[in-house]
């Protein structure tokens with residue numbers, strides 16, 4: 001059962017679009033607000049809500065936030081932030097996913113649908129309550145009552161609509177790095193992977209491919225004859241995936257800039273001129289994605305890239321990230337540079353982020369014809385960029401596109417996936433990747449993944465192998481790293497066959513992974529789930545924070561600690577443990593309960609649930625273009641597997 005209370009005049013966020021008949025809408029009058037169980041004081045323009053928690057309640061959700069699968073015991077702030085120093089104490093990441101579930105004897109979900117800043121105090125200091133403060137008086141508050149956390153989530157996924165449909169090649173392994181400067185760098189990556197016998201489906205182009213970081217341009221010296229190059233790579237089964245940043249360089253002669261200025265498609269400042277903010281290209285204007293016409297225009301700008309043959313893109317810096325603006329000083333940029341070089345500085349102070357609260361109060365959008373301060377719609381900016389790109393790409397391309405964004409809001413999953421931004425090479429971040437997969441799936445983002453191996457810092461051989469073992473199961477499986485870190489392409493490490501074996505498992509499992517993903521998409525379901533969603537009666541399963549269910553039939557329990565070759569695993573029921581030696585699969589039945597499993601560094605083990613089977617490829621494909629989804633056999637229990645198959649590229653009708 002879903003109800004929606006409407007406070008004030010909320011902005012249309014586009015989060016809830018499906019099955020509106022299933023929702024009981026009701027407007028809340030000002031009188032009710034001040035007399036209800038929530039406080040509303042006009043001076044502060046905040047709405048406050050409080051929900052009691054019982055001892056055994058788990059709080060699930062909140063998408064891309066730090067903390068555990070169970071969100072209890074700390075606070076979170078929805079205020080999209082580019083802060084590359086991911087750490088447990090951080091309150092905000094790149095996305096705003098204001099959906100959580102209190103799950104115990106009863107299961108109730110709440111979705112705070114507002115682009116404003118929202119603070120969630122989830123039992124911090126053992127207060128036995130969830131306190132939500134919305135910094136606005138306009139809000140749609142959805143309440144979903146269900147039989148279980150999973151049931152509540154299913155109802156929520158039903159109203160926010162299904163994910164965008166990625167092509168099959170987007171489920172292959174991708175290599176990326178900030179700093180691939182020329183076509184030769186790309187060729188080197190492709191050749192070395194091939195030489196190592198490791199499958200590869202795409203290589204990402206970071207800002208280095210552009211002419212002076214100007215969106216929709218190419219540095220033709222570094223990438224001559226790009227159209228031929230893109231098509232030559234495609235013939236080798238490799239897609240190239242360029243980045244697009246949110247800021248458009250202010251420069252006469254930059255066509256995107258000129259058209260945007262002429263038509264008033266950029267965000268404005270207090271005086272009504274265009275807002276200036278410095279990002280990678282120097283001074284930029286931000287497209288005003290809140291205007292329909294601006295979205296259509298920006299979406300169509302991707303034609304400048306699709307004309308080269310590109311079919312996949314990643315959208316960056318769309319919180320939006322601002323180095324400094326006409327309202328803040330250049331000092332902040334220097335400050336950030338120092339933070340990057342000396343991470344220890346960051347722990348000591350607040351405000352090390354690539355965005356400033358201050359700047360966000362100084363620029364404006366046209367939202368439904370009304371001038372609104374960026375701050376009040378901040379959390380929707382990246383989602384609106386994703387929407388612009390997704391709508392543009394679906395018109396420009398006859399087939400499916402790949403798109404993943406850094407910033408997001410609930411609902412953006414209908415246009416593209418997300419990646420979880422600038423993590424770093426540590427086991428802590430690997431664990432966070434697993435946690436994010438669970439909570440992002442609850443918020444509709446099923447096409448997602450982290451920078452495998454970590455973006456910042458240097459990735460050890462051990463960490464890369466362990467990380468790949470998790471990424472084997474995440475829809476977006478991309479090795480990405482920052483410029484100036486140690487290079488982390490798999491072929492650079494010792495005993496490259498170990499990497500081949502780990503990535504080979506992904507490709508052998510693709511018929512299952514793709515089928516389970518597409519079934520989740522079509523049924524508006526999750527692709528990865530916490531154990532408590534599948535075994536709600538099992539109190540031990542509900543507490544598991546380091547294992548996940550993948551599709552219907554698989555449970556994973558990756559090694560998340562350095563120096564470990566064993567994993568303590570909790571099995572809520574009897575399962576088959578599967579090992580893979582690079583060629584063949586071996587199975588062992590493990591009884592319900594605790595198990596200590598040996599997991600050598602070059603192995604990925606996983607579990608198949610009782611009475612479930614999994615389909616695997618008979619042969620190892622070097623990329624998805626060579627993969628026959630029907631050339632399969634079954635492993636696990638002797639029951640039929642209901643496989644979803646399509647051509648992997650045509651749009652769904």
Ligand code: MIG
Nearest residue numbers: 178206207316406421422482
């Ligand atoms: O300020 O384009 O999260 O993946 O490599 C850094 C360079 C800008 C941030 C992205 C990262 C990308 C990097 N970008």
